[in-house]
Amino acid sequence: MGKGKTATLFKELGRNKTLLLMIMPFVIHLIIFRYVPIWGWIMAFQDYNPLKGVSGSEFVGLKHFKALFSEPLFLKVIRNTLAISTIKLVLGTSTSLFLAILLNETRNKYFKSITQTITSLPHFISWVVTASLVREMLSTDGGMVNEFLMFIKVIDKPILWLGVQKYFWWLMGWTNVWKEIGWGAIIYLAAMTGIDSQLYEAAKIDGASRIQRIIHVTIPGIKATFLILLIMNIGYMLNAGYEQMFLLKSGLTQDVAQVFELFAIEWGLNKLRYSFAAASGIFASVVSIILITVTNKISHKLGETALF
C-alpha cells in the first residue's frame, strides 16, 4: 500500500468516524470470541499446561497428532462419525427431495401448506424434546413402534430398539429424517416453483406421463440447488450432530454412538488431555476444508454448479 493510499484511507475513515465508532466494539468482540480461540490451536503443538498458558507451555511438534492417529478409539470414532453422517445425508436428502416432489404435485393449496407446516414443525423443537419423544415411541413399554409391529405380527415381543448396536446408526438416520424432512423440503420446493411452467406444458404435449415429467422436468430443474446443498453438507461430514448421539445413546450402544465431537469433549474436559483434544479439533477443521474444496472442484470439473 502506497503512502498516498494510506493517507486517503485515514481521511475517508475520518469522514466516517461515526460508522467506525459504531462497528469498533463489535470488531473487538469478534476478535476476542472468534479469533482468539483459533489462536488457541497452538496448544495442539504443545504440552499445554493450564498454569503456564499458551505463551509459557513447551512446544512438542506433532506429538499429539501422532498420538491421536495411533489411538484405537479414534479410528472407531471416525468410523462412527462417517457412517452416521453418510446415512443421515443420504436418507435426509432423498426423503426431503421426495417430499418436495409430492408437495409440488399437490394442487390443493390448503392441504399443501398444512402438510408443509406440520412436517417442518419438528425442526424447531430441541433435540432434548425430540429425544424424549423418540424414547417414548420406541419404548418396550407401550411404545407406538413396538405396539404397531406386534399388531401386524412382524414381531412377537417388544424390541429394545435403542439398545441394539446394529440398529443404532439407522435409528439416528431415521430420527433425523423425522425431525428435518419438512424443513429440508422447503428449499427444494422453492427451487421447483422457479421452474418455467411452459416446460411442463411442452412435456405434456409430447405425451410425457406425470412420472416422466417429474424425471425430465422437475429433477433437472432443481439440479443446481441440489448440488450446492450437497457440497455444503459434505463439508460438514465430521459433524454428525453430537446432541442427537449424546441424548439417544446408552451404555449398550456407546461403542457405535461415540462420535467426533463427543470424543473431543470427553478427552478435553473430562480426561483433561487438552492438547490431544485440540489436535482432534484441528483435524476436524482441516478435513472439512479439504472435503468441501474437493467436492467443489469435482462439481466444477463436471461442468456443474460450484459453491465458489
Place this chain on the structure above:
Amino acid sequence: MTEKTSNIIFDSIKLFVLIFLLIITLYPFLNLLAISFNEAQDTAKGGITLFPRVFSTASYRTLFRLPELFTGFVNSVLRTVIGSVTQVFSCAMIAYVLSRKSFPLRKPLSLLWIFTMYVSGGLIPYYFLMRSLGLLNNFHIYWIPGLTSAFTIIVIRTYIIGLPESLIEAAKVEGAGEFRIFMQIILPLAIPVLATMALFAAVDHWNSWVDTWLFNPKKKELTTLQYELMKKLSSTNSSKAGKLGAAAKRGSRSGGTTPKSIRAAMTMIAAVPIMLVYPFLQKYFVTGLTLGGVKE
C-alpha cells in the same frame, strides 16, 4: 393404462404417503400430551393413545412445585429475550455499517466475519477463553458470545442494500448523523428481516442446553429448562431416578405421578412455547431461509 387411471393411482399413492407423514409427525406429540394429562398409575397400565383416559393435572402440579424447574423456566425465558434482542440489534448495526459504500473498511471487515463461518477454534480453546474471561458459571455466557453472528449480519445486510439509497441521502441533507439514520430510518424499515432473524435466534436460545451443560453445570440458579429436561432424560435412562424420583414420590402422596408422567409433562413444557409461536410465523421463517440462501 390410460392417462386417467395412472393419474388416479399416482394421486392415491401421493395422498397416502403425505397422510402417513402427517400422522407420524403429529402422533408422538399428541401421545405424550395425552400421557402428561393422564393419571400416572393408570398410564402404567398402558394403552394411552391420543386422549387421556383418566384426566389429571398432577404431573404439571408436581413439576411447577420443583424449584429447579421454575428457575430453569425463568432463565430460559430471560436468555431467549435478552439473547435475541441484543443479537439482532448488534447485527443490524454491523450490517448497516457494512452496507455503507462510503465506509472504506467495508470489504475487509466483511471477510473477517465470513471467515468465522467456516473456521473455528474448536471447543477446548473456546472453553479456556470463557474461563479466562470469567464467563464460566455466569449468566452472561448465554448471550455475550452470540452477540454477533456472521449469518445474521449477511442476511440483514442484503436486506439493507435493497433499500433505496435516496432515503439515506435525504436524511443526510436534513442533517441527520449516521447513528440517527440507523436508529430512525433503517431499523424501522428493516423490521421484517429483523423479526425473522430474532425468531431464528429465539429458537436457538430456547432450545439450547449444551452451553448450560458445559459452562454452567455447577450453579443451580443458572440452569435452563432444556438442560433440566436433559438431566431428567439421562437420569431415568440410567435408572437412577435421583431427584426426580424423589419428586415423583412426593407427588404420589399428593396425587400420583411417575417418572414417565413427569417426563411427559416436562417435554411438553419445553416444546409448547415454540409450537405455539411457529404456525403464525412460518411465513417469516420461509422468507428468512430463502433470503439467507440467495446471497450466502
